[in-house]
Amino acid sequence: MKFYLQVYGCQMNVYEAGIIRQILNRAGIEETENESAADVLLMITCSVRKHAEMRALGRLRMFSAQKKNDPKKIIGVLGCMAQRLGEELISEHDVDLVVGPDNYSVIPELIKKLQNGDAPGTVLSLTGECYSDIYPVAQNHATATVIAMRGCSNFCSYCIVPYVKGPERSRPLKNILLEIKQLIDKGIKEITLLGQNILAYKNDGIDFVALLRSVSEINGLKRVRFLTSHPKDLNEKVLAAIRSLPHLCPQLHLPLQSGSNRILELMNRHYTREEYLDKVTMARDLIPDLSLTTDIIVGFPTETEEDFNATLDVVAKVKFDFAYMFKFSPRPGTKAADFTPPVPPAEASRRLSELIKIQNQITLDSNRAMIGKEYELLIEAKSPRGKGSLGRTRHGKVVILDEPFTPGNLVNVMITEIRGWTPVGKIIRR
Numbered sequence: 112m113k114f115y116l117q118v119y120g121c122q123m124n125v126y127e128a129g130i131i132r133q134i135l136n137r138a139g140i141e142e143t144e145n146e147s148a149a150d151v152l153l154m155i156t157c158s159v160r161k162h163a164e165m166r167a168l169g170r171l172r173m174f175s176a177q178k179k180n181d182p183k184k185i186i187g188v189l190g191c192m193a194q195r196l197g198e199e200l201i202s203e204h205d206v207d208l209v210v211g212p213d214n215y216s217v218i219p220e221l222i223k224k225l226q227n228g229d230a231p232g233t234v235l236s237l238t239g240e241c242y243s244d245i246y247p248v249a250q251n252h253a254t255a256t257v258i259a260m261r262g263c264s265n266f267c268s269y270c271i272v273p274y275v276k277g278p279e280r281s282r283p284l285k286n287i288l289l290e291i292k293q294l295i296d297k298g299i300k301e302i303t304l305l306g307q308n309i310l311a312y313k314n315d316g317i318d319f320v321a322l323l324r325s326v327s328e329i330n331g332l333k334r335v336r337f338l339t340s341h342p343k344d345l346n347e348k349v350l351a352a353i354r355s356l357p358h359l360c361p362q363l364h365l366p367l368q369s370g371s372n373r374i375l376e377l378m379n380r381h382y383t384r385e386e387y388l389d390k391v392t393m394a395r396d397l398i399p400d401l402s403l404t405t406d407i408i409v410g411f412p413t414e415t416e417e418d419f420n421a422t423l424d425v426v427a428k429v430k431f432d433f434a435y436m437f438k439f440s441p442r443p444g445t446k447a448a449d450f451t452p453p454v455p456p457a458e459a460s461r462r463l464s465e466l467i468k469i470q471n472q473i474t475l476d477s478n479r480a481m482i483g484k485e486y487e488l489l490i491e492a493k494s495p496r497g498k499g500s501l502g503r504t505r506h507g508k509v510v511i512l513d514e515p516f517t518p519g520n521l522v523n524v525m526i527t528e529i530r531g532w533t534p535v536g537k538i539i540r541r
């Protein structure tokens with residue numbers, strides 16, 4: 112028996128796709144990249160914005176078309192959108208199995224039951240699952256992600272994640288360390304620890320800084336990163352750990368969301384623009400070569416021109432190295448979905464374009480500032496065009512090399528130019 116798996120969503124989903132592969136492989140079901148050869152067509156989905164769901168539903172129509180030709184095929188929707196839409200996916204979209212983020216272990220059994228003639232069904236209990244002792248099927252050659260915590264209890268008013276992933280819980284330290292050691296044995300050099308709210312890691316008396324300390328002591332590991340830091344939980348202890356522990360990369364993903372105190376309050380973010388700016392100053396004082404990235408939402412309900420300008424002002428002050436920028440998308444069931452008045456879509460689009468234009472220039476300037484400087488690169492892949500390779504600096508910037516290198520190599524380069532958006536490096540021979 113063979114399965115095909117389409118992956119949508121955040122890095123958590125990319126990681127959890129590896130868990131699903133492991134669970135299916137253990138049950139003797141093999142992966143295929145050829146949809147028409149698959150007995151089971153699966154997708155792991157995202158609900159964070161409407162657009163993410165529309166894409167998945169579009170793909171689902173293609174799965175259904177395949178099933179028309181071959182009615183024995185089984186269609187499964189997994190993950191966050193499965194959790195949110197549930198039964199509706201069976202009644203309206205012809206899906207056979209609908210499995211939430213905490214229930215991946217039951218997939219093989221459900222497939223067997225469906226093949227024995229059982230009716231389509233959902234498994235959507237939020238059990239607090241951590242998949243602690245299931246290690247995902249290998250990801251890349253040089254870098255890997257490892258889940259440290261799952262779920263979220265912050266309830267930012269716009270966000271669906273706490274509803275579809277359940278409350279926040281942390282994975283035991285020993286499983287995290289064992290997984291990282293196994294990855295290093297396979298040649299992995301860099302680990303990104305994942306959690307929706309990773310600074311709140313807490314398991315059996317071990318907090319986030321203690322976790323970082325243990326991870327940084329693992330033999331053979333060259334680089335450690337983590338995602339995502341909530342500004343309210345960022346403190347001097349964490350920053351001192353990044354600065355002093357071996358292998359910790361000088362990089363923080365610190366979602367701003369808005370620069371207006373009134374909007375931040377409505378978003379239930381628990382910090383003000385002043386507190387955010389103070390933490391950025393503290394971070395840059397402690398870690399001088401720090402790279403800062405962020406997420407920003409524009410067009411949140413009631414956002415005025417003045418609120419939007421406050422966001423632009425923080426963007427201009429901080430000069431993020433990179434930002435993910437979104438138009439507010441109302442998610443049914445979240446508080447903000449009922450906030451009024453909404454920002455008219457055309458106005459929200461205008462604000463988003465303006466923000467993107469400003470941030471793009473800042474990102475370009477930050478890339479240009481790399482010219483003439485030396486960096487250590489971890490080679491991650493072949494370059495998509497040409498015979499060169501792609502590597503990443505310790506502070507998280509992708510660099511193009513015109514020479515071919517094997518993923519996993521560490522090389523020293525000097526940045527010579529910017530090609531399009533991307534810095535280009537030349538090897539420094541010592």
Ligand code: SAH
Nearest residue numbers: 269270307339366406407408437438439440
């Ligand atoms: N836990 C992480 C990831 C959340 S989802 C965090 O707190 O950053 C990633 C980003 O999607 C969020 O930071 C936010 O900027 C954006 N986002 C979440 N819900 C959204 C919504 N309803 N509309 C638009 N953007 C949203």
Ligand code: SF4
Nearest residue numbers: 263265266267270272
């Ligand atoms: Fe969503 Fe906020 Fe939790 Fe991030 S911290 S997952 S934005 S509720």
Ligand code: F3S
Nearest residue numbers: 120121157158159191
């Ligand atoms: Fe990730 Fe989307 Fe779920 S952002 S946690 S896949 S809602």
